[in-house]
Amino acid sequence: MQTQKVIDHIVNWLKDYALKANVKGYVIGVSGGVDSGVVSTLCAMTGLKVLTLEMPIRQQKDQISRAQEHIAFLKNKFENVDGFTVDLNEPFEALYKSFDVNDEEFPNEKLAFANTRSRLRMLSLYYYGQINGLLVCGTGNKVEDFGIGFYTKYGDGGVDISPIADLYKTEVYELAKALDLPESIKNAIPTDGLWDAERTDEMQIGATYPELEKIQKEWGTKTESDYSGRDLEVFKIFSRMNKAAQHKINPIPVCDIPEEWRD
Secondary structure (H helix, E strand, C coil): CCHHHHHHHHHHHHHHHHHHCCCCEEEEECCCCHHHHHHHHHHHCCCCEEEEEECCCCCCHHHHHHHHHHHHHHHHHCCCEEEEECCCHHHHHHHHHHHCCCCCCCCCHHHHHHHHHHHHHHHHHHHHHHHHCEEEECCCCHHHHHHCCCCCCCCCCCCCECCCCCCCHHHHHHHHHHCCCCHHHHCCCCECCCCCCCCEHHHHHCCCHHHHHHHHHHECCECHHHCCHHHHHHHHHHHHHHHHCHHHHCCCCCCCCCHHHHC
16 A cells, blocks of 8 residues: 555545635544544644544553553644543443443343443534534544444444545554554554453454455455355354444435425
8 A cells, every 4th residue: 555645645635624614623532542543643644723532431541541642642743733531431430320221131231331432432522523613533444334334323433524434454554654653553452442341353343354354355246155264254244244234334214205295
């Protein structure tokens, strides 16, 4: 990949979009992962106002330290970047207390609470975006957004603009290297940070991003019968998750009303 051309293209695209939208810049949630690390840096390179927020909710210590390290890195390197921590533990615990139900009766509760974390962060980003005249910038990559739908609807999927959604995860890592991000960010193991226990993306999905990318690049041109061994296992994972994520990947369905009924 021609990383410098991609970097320049995204930076110019972000700048042009913000100027046409008549906003001051972007607000971004920084998790300590490579996606948010790359996106926040690209936003900073526009020269527009950039607000980076770390929003811990029962967070692992290493995720907190990486996020704070990256925000400090950006603030030190770019005068147009500001950033701080918005501690969401207390509001989440209040929601947890209000929402809590019997796990045996509602087996999806843990997943619902994981998604609630993401949606609480979305709410926070839009609050700080609105009071500062900023757009919410997304950090989803191509596999997550359009392959397996590995994101929370109206959570980290609730954004105004998605600058790296056409890049595979391995390509995002290439940009991180080209941008010379902190080593902790460049080498961060992918995780959504939505669970009390450490659960990497690979643990949750059952496949690595390179494995998923191979299937996505061939999606629609090959069928299950074309695969064997580990590739077949990953194809089945990708197929199952892609099918389940169509409500995320496709636009919200609208019930069309026949025009003749409007008379």
